Amino acid sequence: MTLTDPAQTLAALIRCPSVTPEEGGALTTLSGMLSELGFTNDRVTFSDEDTPDVENLYSRLGSSGPHLMFAGHTDVVPVGDAGAWTQDPFSGAIFDGEMYGRGAVDMKGGIACFVSALARLIKKKGPPKGSVSLLITGDEEGPSINGTEKLLSHAAAKGEKWDAAVVGEPTNPDRMGDMIKIGRRGSLSGTLTVEGTQGHVAYPHLADNPLPGMMALAGALLDPPLDGGNERFPPTNLEITSVDTGNPATNVIPARCTAKFNVRFNDQWTPDSLTDELRRRLDQAAADAASQGQRSPVRFTVSFAERASPSFLTRDDALIEALSAAVEEATGRMPALSTTGGTSDARFIKDYCPVVEFGLVGKTMHMVDERVAVSDLETLTGIYELFLERWFESAVAR
Template identity: 65%
Template sequence: MSTQFPTDPAANLATLIRCPSVTPAEGGALSALHEMISPMGFAVDRPVFSADGTPDIENLYARLSGNGPHLMFAGHTDVVPVGDEAAWTHPPFGAEIHDGMMYGRGAVDMKGGIACFVAAVARHLEKNGPLKGSVSLLITGDEEGPAINGTDKLLEWAAKRGETWDASVVGEPTNPNTLGDAIKIGRRGSMSADIVVHGRQGHAAYPHLADNAVRGMVTLVEALLHPAFDEGTGDFQATNLEVTTIDVGNPALNVLPARAKASFNIRFNDTWSVETLQAEIRNRLERAAGRTELRPGREEKIAFDLVWRDRPSPVFLTRNEKLTAALGASVEAVTGRKPQLTTSGGTSDGRFIKDYCPVVEFGLVGQTMHMVDERVAVADLETLTQIYQRFLEDWFS
């Protein structure tokens, strides 16, 4: 039996890394995972979802059924592009091991987490026999892309088939420095928008005859950056708004532009909802539009448009003592570290899963994710597998 079951996380990861699944390509990764888990008795579906203007995405849903609670492990096999391949010390899809480190795109984000969880389930079955419940794998190929034809639709598809879950673990690389540092129990929300300021083109030597859109944009941007939106809460760090680009498209140094565009992203805590934060930002801009310090002689307000990007991500926090206690105890038992329960970092597919069941995130150390020479310590793969295995035993008991 042991020769059939994928109990070695390093071997599992090497198989997955060697599949060049750069989003949105499946790259053989889901097929490799399908072949890996089938001997354990998982029933596997691989639905493909589509939407106008986005690539078709293949996903994988697999369930090992038993009597008892249902645990979902969620993740993704798609990876970001390798960047400058010549800058890699080892081939990005080679899964080569050097000085105890396995190199490859997706090593930590997040094929490594998948490889370890699969190994943990395999070891659990060999040691204890059938699970006292059900385990499912919800794996997308769209997390690093637009996230339109992936986890969100896969959850809806599974729910329509009657699937329900008691809890979920997302295997993203959550640990900042050392395995066992942190479990993520929530995420701040995220929204993006564009501001377009409309002025009047003119000669730089005759500003009174024009209305420089840059002056208006500087005024509006300043209103968004100051004062701070909040000071944070007991569970979340402070809200921060970051202007990510300001574009004028003006090639002439002696021409005042008639149009300026800025884009921003804001990460927000549970002080705000999507609706209240959008209202606050609109109010700040409306008030600032009447300021004239940078537009002397102008009585009319700054003319601007505010356009919200699609699909804001709401803030969420998981309060489920059984889930967090069982995972925290498993981490501490294996590593000797008591993990911090944190909500730091960006968004993840947990924002979709939270609508179906309690969700937490725990995976490898994320220091090299998305970088050239992405890599993971082979020893960490074994440690994470042991954590997942102990968690399975504790949670199902």
């Protein structure tokens, strides 16, 4: 295998069936590649109650600063119906200019391109004047408990410090060069329960239907909008994702109704301020319902997930400019600087150093026939190589 060829490095990783939480040979394959480039590898397994053990990899080349981290994950989501794939999901087969396989874009492809970019740079100019590390988890597509967060803490406890980081998630919506992620919205999940009294629908005076109360409270969560967004972030968005009474009968008034919701919030909120606002809205809606003559008070409880993810924004101009310039040089397009999308492991890394995200086109991630254009692998490898040169030149000069 030639490490300078991203198609070869990616195919080797795709052939490892590393469905979360299984390592599947992916970290072994990757650590072998990195050893060939001169990296030292630290394989570590983390455990936690009620979650599967997860293997992780931390590799470093160099011993001095400046220090750049590349972060990612080798675990992948299940293939779904393997029979629906036109190519074996763990083959890395190339058909009509595209490589097929689970993880092709999310995100073994990003890892493969970074390894090949390093291999090309080392072959042409030698190792960077500083240090490069790869922080790779096997837990990103799962609970995210025994992965990046613990691996960062483990490395930091051993004295590791980083000046900047790049996460290789697929950030481009349509074509290479579209978008760099310079921050992420926060995420908060909650459960709202309205209590009632079960009874026969023909005798409503003997029961208390929780659904009218749920509709009033859910409406208060949704309206008015939480904010209008700002120049850095889109508006905060709350989505009710399920409403359930657990009642299969049409002639029974249910005893309770439960709704689940998720909020993707911008930097106008913290998890604490957002939960305070949502509780205020619910209390007000319950009081309003009582004042408007609802037959009985709205009895409700609301709980929020303990692991809320805060929003963040990266303001490291040198990091952003080095990556933007590399993208523009390689593609001819100036990428948008965005905070859209879901959460990623960047939410953990931002506590240690400035972090941005840039990778492949994500159109087929998690789908049947996940695939990547071989030409995009070449483009991303070129971008990473240019970025490495620019960032280290700038960082050494500072």
